[in-house]
Amino acid sequence: MYLFITQLSLFDIILSTDILPNLLHITLYDGCTMSLAGCIIQFSFFAHAEASECFLLTVMSYDRYLAICKPLHYNSIINQSICIKLVILIWLLGFKMTLVNSISLCSLYYCGPNIIYHFFCDYLQILELSCAxxxxxxxxxxxxxxxxxxxxxxxxxxxxxxxxxTILKIKSITGRKKAFTTCSSHLTVVCIFYGTLIAVYMFPTKGQLDILSKVLSLFYTVMTPLLNPIIYTFRNKDFKKAIEKIKS
Structure with missing residues (x-):
């Protein structure tokens, strides 16, 4: 699980590094200028981090499923070799999906408007600039x-x-609580990440909902990378001891 959390942190770092500097520049100077190539590159890093995180959260949910539903088989199914292969597969799948979209954007002809009403170069916003x-x-x-x-x-x-x-079949309250806390952090991250991601691409982006779309985009581009370390450290014993020392 810690190996997967490490990968989650790497994707959050890529996402934050890709989005935040430009976002701060836009906030301070009320906009910025970027080349088309730079815009597509920003989208590529963003798409790779998001797609890879989707696959990673899926693998982590399967890891939690095995830990709770099939605990006796867990060590025989999930080992270091399998985990490393899964991590490599996640990176490759994320890169492949991103490459498909990036090549499509590069193949378009751009001659129309050159203004994006967003704080980063998202896929749909770049498509609106094309005349093809x-x-x-x-x-x-x-x-x-x-x-x-x-x-x-x-x-x-x-x-x-x-x-x-499986948890509902556990008779003791202590056993249910222990099983639930095993996956509570991951479930919280999934709800925040997928909730905002689906909401952004399901809501219309025209008219008065433009602002709502931007606010929701902030959650999965800025807030999720910020909250992930906090959510996963709540159950860390060393972190709890450090908090107790600060309080005392």
Missing amino acids: DTSWIHIQTYLVGLICVIAPFMIIVISYICIVI
Whole structure:
């Protein structure tokens, strides 16, 4: 689990480094200028971090499923070799999905407006700058979203349904509490990350909901990387001892 949390921290660092400096510049100077190539590069790093985090959260949910639902088989299924292979697969899948979208953006012809009303170069905002027909790219986007977001989310939901059923079968209250705390941190991160991610791309982005879309985007680009370390350190014994020393 700590190996997966390390990877989660790396994706959060990539996301924060990609988004925050430009966001601070926009806030201080009421906008900024960026080349088209720079915009696509920013999107590529953003997309890689987000897609990889979707796959990582799915693997972490499967890890929690095995730990709670099949504890006797856990050590035989999840070992160091398997974990390293899963991490490599996550990075490769995230890179492959990002590469597909980035190549599509580079193949378009841009001659229209050159202003993005957002605090970072998101996929749909870049598409609006193109003068070419982007209908085929929207279909491609749905397919990529199905692989990167919907399929992982469904696996997470199924995993937690099995986890909840297993926890409810535990007779002792102490056993239920212990089993629930095992996956509480991961469940909190999943709710924040997927809740805002799905909300942004399900709500319309025109008119008065533009501001709402930007606010929700802040959650999965800025707030989630900020909250993840805090959420996962709440159950860390050394962290609790440090807090107790500060209070005393």
